[in-house]
Amino acid sequence: MRTPIMLASGTVGYGGELSGLCDFSSVGAIVTKTVTEAPRDGNRPPRLAETPGGLLNAIGLENVGIERFLDEKLPAAAALGAPVVVSVAGDSPAAFARLARRVGERPETAAVEINISCPNVERARRPVWDDPDATAAVVAAARAATGKPLLVKLSPNTADALSVAEAAQRAGADALVVANTLPGMRIDIETGRPALGNATGGLSGRALMPVNLALVWRIAAGVSIPLAGSGGVATAEDALEYLMAGASAVQVGTALFLDPDAATTIAEGLRRRMAHDGVRSVAEYKGMAGRMST
Amino acid sequence: MTIQATARLERATRVRAEDFLCAFDAGGAFPDARPGQFVHVRTPADLTLRRPFSVAAVTGRGRFELLVRKRGEGTAALLSLPEGAEVSVLGPSGNGFGLPEPGERAVLVAGGIGVAGLRHLSRTLARDGRRQVVLVGAPTATALLDGVLPGPTTDGAVRVEVATDDGSRGLRGTVCDLVGRALEETDAPARVYCCGPQAMLRSAAGIALAAGARCEALVEEVMACGIGACRGCVVRTRTGYRAACADGPVFDAAELVFDGEERA
Ligand SMILES: Cc1cc2nc3c(=O)[nH]c(=O)nc-3n(C[C@H](O)[C@H](O)[C@H](O)COP(=O)(O)OP(=O)(O)OC[C@H]3O[C@@H](n4cnc5c(N)ncnc54)[C@H](O)[C@@H]3O)c2cc1C
Ligand SMILES: Cc1cc2nc3c(=O)[nH]c(=O)nc-3n(C[C@H](O)[C@H](O)[C@H](O)COP(=O)(O)O)c2cc1C
Ligand code: FES
Numbered sequence: 001m002r003t004p005i006m007l008a009s010g011t012v013g014y015g016g017e018l019s020g021l022c023d024f025s026s027v028g029a030i031v032t033k034t035v036t037e038a039p040r041d042g043n044r045p046p047r048l049a050e051t052p053g054g055l056l057n058a059i060g061l062e063n064v065g066i067e068r069f070l071d072e073k074l075p076a077a078a079a080l081g082a083p084v085v086v087s088v089a090g091d092s093p094a095a096f097a098r099l100a101r102r103v104g105e106r107p108e109t110a111a112v113e114i115n116i117s118c119p120n121v122e123r124a125r126r127p128v129w130d131d132p133d134a135t136a137a138v139v140a141a142a143r144a145a146t147g148k149p150l151l152v153k154l155s156p157n158t159a160d161a162l163s164v165a166e167a168a169q170r171a172g173a174d175a176l177v178v179a180n181t182l183p184g185m186r187i188d189i190e191t192g193r194p195a196l197g198n199a200t201g202g203l204s205g206r207a208l209m210p211v212n213l214a215l216v217w218r219i220a221a222g223v224s225i226p227l228a229g230s231g232g233v234a235t236a237e238d239a240l241e242y243l244m245a246g247a248s249a250v251q252v253g254t255a256l257f258l259d260p261d262a263a264t265t266i267a268e269g270l271r272r273r274m275a276h277d278g279v280r281s282v283a284e285y286k287g288m289a290g291r292m293s294t
Numbered sequence: 295m296t297i298q299a300t301a302r303l304e305r306a307t308r309v310r311a312e313d314f315l316c317a318f319d320a321g322g323a324f325p326d327a328r329p330g331q332f333v334h335v336r337t338p339a340d341l342t343l344r345r346p347f348s349v350a351a352v353t354g355r356g357r358f359e360l361l362v363r364k365r366g367e368g369t370a371a372l373l374s375l376p377e378g379a380e381v382s383v384l385g386p387s388g389n390g391f392g393l394p395e396p397g398e399r400a401v402l403v404a405g406g407i408g409v410a411g412l413r414h415l416s417r418t419l420a421r422d423g424r425r426q427v428v429l430v431g432a433p434t435a436t437a438l439l440d441g442v443l444p445g446p447t448t449d450g451a452v453r454v455e456v457a458t459d460d461g462s463r464g465l466r467g468t469v470c471d472l473v474g475r476a477l478e479e480t481d482a483p484a485r486v487y488c489c490g491p492q493a494m495l496r497s498a499a500g501i502a503l504a505a506g507a508r509c510e511a512l513v514e515e516v517m518a519c520g521i522g523a524c525r526g527c528v529v530r531t532r533t534g535y536r537a538a539c540a541d542g543p544v545f546d547a548a549e550l551v552f553d554g555e556e557r558a
Contacts, residue, residue, distance in 0.1 A: 013523035017540075021298055021384070021521065033525075041535055048343075048516045048526040055342045055518065062525045062535065205342045257343050257518045258336055260298060260384070 001028035001083070001249065003267045004282050005239065008230055008253030009034055009087040009113065009153070010059065014069070015077035021260040026267040027082040028249060032073065034087040034115045035103075037095060039065030044197035049186045054207030054232075055254050056184050058198035061089065066102055078108035085151065087113040093141035104146025112148050114139060114173075117155030117180035129155035129180075132167035143172030151228070153177035154219075156211050165219045175226045177251060178216045182208060205254040206232045213245050220246025220287060234262065236269025243285040296521060299324045301383045303375050304357075309439055312364035313407065314373055317353065320383055324356040329393075329415035330512055330544045333360070333385030334520035339371035346517050346539070348411035348489075349386060350442070361410035361442060387520055388543045391415050391510055393422075394485045400426040401476050401507070402443070403498045405469050405490025409442045411512045411543075412489050416443050420452060427476050428454045431469025431494070435462035470497040477505040488512065492553065499547035509547035513538050 002025065009031040012018050024030075042062025049056040064073065069086075077084045086109050088099035096114060103109050116138055117129040128134040139152055152168040154161060156179040165176055181202025186195040194200070209232025216229045226249070229242030234255035242250045255262045270282065279285065301320035309315050327333070327349035334344040345368040351359040364373055375381070394400045400419055402412045409430065419426045432438045435458055446454045455472050456464030465471060469490070477484055486502040488495050489512040502509035515527040515538040522540025529538050530551040536542065 011519070011524055013519075013521075013525075017519070017521050017523035020295065042525060042528070045528050045530070045535070046516060047528065048518055048524075050342050050516075053342065057518070057524070057526055059525050062528075254342060254518075257520075257524070259382070260519075260521070 003028045003263070003270070004243070004249035005263045005266050006031055006085070006228060006249055006251045007256065007263060008251035009115065011253040011256050014073035015080050015084065016073070018260050019080060023261060023264045024080045024082040026264040029083040029085045029110060030077060030080065031085040031087050031113055031251065032077055033063055034061055034089045035063050035066055035069045035099070036061060036089055037066050037099060039063065039068070046195065046197050047201070049195040049201070051184065051186060051203065051207065054203050054205035055257075056186060056196060056201040056203055057181070058196045058201035060198060066099060070102065070106065074103070074106060074108050083110035084108055085111045085113050087115050087153070089115040093137045096138045097141035097145040100142035100150070101145040104148040109148055111151055111174075112142065112146055113151040113153055113177065114142055115153050115180075117153050129164065130158040132160075132163045135164050136167040136171040139168050139171035139173050149174045151175045151177055153230075154179045154215070156180065156182050156208075156215055156231070161215050162219055162222045165223050169223045169225050173225060175228060176219065176223065177228045177230050178219055178247070179212050179230060182211060204231065206234065208232045209238065213241055216242055216247050217245040217289070221290065233266070234258075236266050236273055239266055239270060240273065240285060243282055244287070244289040246287040246290055248283070248286060295325055296385055296387045297324065298382060298384050300380050303377055303379050303381065305377060306373065306375070309361065309442060310437070313439060314362050315350065315442070316360045316362055316372075317357070318360065318383070319357050321356045324383075325386055326352045326355075327358060327386035327414065328390035329418050330390035330411065331386040331388045332543060333358070333383045334387060334517065335360070335372065336382040337368040337371045338375060338379075338381065339367045341368055343518055344384065344520060345369065345372070346520060348414070348512070350410050350413040351417055352414065361407070361413065361439075363407045384520055387539060389541065391487055391512075391544050392485075393418070394424065397483065399480070399482050399484040400424060401473070401484050401486045402426060402428045403469055403473055403486060403488045403490070404429070404443065405431045405494035406437070407439075408488075408490030408494070408512070409439045410489075412487060413442050415487060420444055423451070425451050426453070428452065429457070429469050429472040429476060430454065431457045431472070431490075433459045438463060468494070468497070470494065470501055473498050473501045474505065477502065477507055483507070485510070488547065495547070496552040499550070503548055510544050511547045511550060512544050513542055513550070
C-alpha cells in the first residue's frame with residue numbers, strides 16, 4: 001500500500017461519494033460499504049446519535065445488493081485511483097463464499113473484507129464474531145472461493161477475541177481488521193425513548209479507540225498475519241499508537257465526517273514523524289510497544 | 295459541486311435572543327448555493343460531527359450567510375467565535391428547491407427557525423421579480439424573526455402574513471392555518487415551500503396537497519457525512535429510504551412518509 005491508511009467500510013459509501021473531497025493518492029485502500037446478496041433497506045431512522053467522544057450508528061447494513069454493486073459501484077470506486085477492498089456479509093458460510101467468489105473474480109477488487117461483526121443485524125444467539133468455530137467456517141468458505149487477499153473484520157464485542165482471531169488465521173485469513181464498533185445506546189430523556197430507531201447501535205470514534213487498541217495489542221501477540229487497527233483514528237499520533245501496538249495499517253472511519261480528506265492529513269503527519277524519528281518505513285514502528293515492554 | 299473550504303466569519307448580527315445571522319467568506323472557489331442547499335460546518339467545539347445549516351443568502355462570490363439558532367454545544371461554540379475566525383465548511387450540499395414555473399404562485403411557509411431555509415429562496419424570487427406570499431409562524435410575537443425574510447412590498451409582489459400561538463401578532467393559531475386560506479384565494483396553481491419542525495411540515499404539506507398544490511418540504515435530520523456516504527440521515531419516502539443530505543434536504547412532500555403514517 002502507498003500509505004498504511006485505509007478508509008473504513010460504511011463511512012465512505014461506495015467511494016464515489018468522496019470524489020473531489022479526498023486526495024486518493026494519500027489513501028492506502030478504500031473499503032466499500034458492506035454488500036450483501038440481496039439489497040437491504042437498513043434500519044428505521046433515526047440512525048445516528050452523537051455521544052461524548054463518539055458516534056452511535058444503527059444503519060443496519062443498508063446497501064444496494066451485490067448485482068447493482070458489481071454493475072455500478074465497483075467500477076466507479078476503482079476509477080478513483082486507490083485500491084478497492086470490497087466488504088461483504090452473508091447469513092451463512094455458503095453466502096460468504098458466493099459473495100467472495102463474485103467480487104473476487106473482478107479485476108477492480110484488490111482484496112475482500114469479510115464482515116462478521118456488524119452489531120446492527122440480528123443473528124443467532126451466539127453471533128459468528130463471538131464464536132471461533134463459526135468464524136472459521138465462514139473464513140474457510142470464503143478462502144476456498146477466492147484467491148484474492150482476504151481480510152477478516154473482527155468485533156470488540158467478544159469474550160475471547162484472540163481465539164476468534166486465531167481461528168480466522170487458521171482458516172486462511174491473510175489479515176485481520178481489529179475491530180468493528182461496540183454496542184451502545186442513548187435515551188432521549190424528554191420522550192423516554194431510545195435516540196436510535198433500532199434502540200441500540202454501534203459506538204465508533206474516539207471513545208472506541210482505547211478498547212480496540214487493547215485488542216490489537218492482545219491479538220498481535222498471538223497471530224502472525226498483519227493487523228489493521230480500526231476505531232477512533234483521527235490523527236497521525238492515533239495511527240502511530242496502533243502501529244506501535246502491533247498493527248501494520250489503520251482504518252479511518254468516523255474521523256472522515258469531520259474531514260473527508262483526513263487520510264492526507266494523517267499521511268503527512270506520519271511522514272513528518274518518520275523524518276523526525278529517522279525511520280524509513282512505518283514497519284519499524286510495528287509492535288514497538290510490545291518489544292519495549294518485554 | 296460540494297467542496298471543503300475554509301470560511302472566515304465576517305460578521306455575526308443578532309436577529310433575536312439566540313438567533314444570529316452570520317456572514318461568511320469562503321473564497322472565490324466556493325460555489326454559489328441554490329436556495330434550499332446547506333453547508334456542513336465544522337464547529338470549534340470538540341464534537342464528533344459537523345453541523346448542517348441552510349444557506350440563508352448568497353451575497354457574492356464565495357460569500358454566504360447562515361442563520362444560526364443557539365441550541366447545544368456546537369451552535370454555542372460557533373456563535374462564540376470572534377469576527378475574523380475561520381471554520382471549515384463542506385458544501386454547498388443537497389438538492390435545493392425547485393423554482394416556481396411561470397404562472398405558478400410561490401407560497402413560502404416558515405415555522406420558527408425555518409425562515410433560515412427560505413430566506414435565500416425568498417430573496418431569489420424577489421430578485422427575479424416573482425410574486426410571493428410569505429407565511430410565518432411562531433409561538434409569540436417576540437419569537438418572530440423579523441427582518442430575515444423580506445417585508446411586504448407596496449406593489450403586492452411580496453405579501454406577508456403572520457400567525458402566533460397566543461395571538462400577540464397576526465392570526466391566533468399556527469402558520470398552517472394560513473396555508474389553506476392563502477391557497478383558496480385564487481385558482482392559480484401554487485407551489486408551496488415549507489421549512490420548519492416536522493409536525494408543521496406534516497400539517498402544512500397535508501393542507502397544500504389536499505388543495506391540489508405542489509409542495510416541497512425541507513427536512514432536518516441529524517447528519518454525519520453530509521454527502522450521501524454513511525446512510526445515517528435517511529427519511530422515509532414512498533419509494534424507500536432516501537438520504538436527507540444527498541437526495542434532499544428538499545423533498546416533494548407527496549413523496550414523504552411522516553412519522554406515524556403508514557408506509558405505502
Ligand atoms: C438541512 C438542515 C438545515 C438546517 N438549517 C439550519 C439553519 O439554517 N439554522 C439553524 O439554526 N439550524 C439549522 N439546522 C439545525 C442544526 O443543524 C441544529 O440546530 C444543530 O445541528 C444543533 O447542533 P448543536 O451542537 O448546537 O446542538 P446539539 O447538542 O447537537 O442538539 C441540541 C438540540 O438540537 C437538536 N438537533 C440536533 N441536530 C439537529 C438537526 N440536524 N436538526 C434539528 N434539530 C437538531 C437536538 O435534538 C437537540 O435537541 C439545520 C439542519 C439540517 C439537517
Ligand atoms: C455510519 C457507519 C457505518 C458503518 N458501516 C459499516 C459497514 O457497513 N461494514 C463494516 O464492516 N463496518 C462498518 N462501520 C464500522 C467502521 O468501518 C469502523 O470499523 C468503526 O466505525 C470504527 O472505526 P472509527 O472509529 O474510525 O469509525 C460503520 C461505521 C459507521 C460510523
Ligand atoms: S449524512 Fe451521511 S448519508 Fe446523509
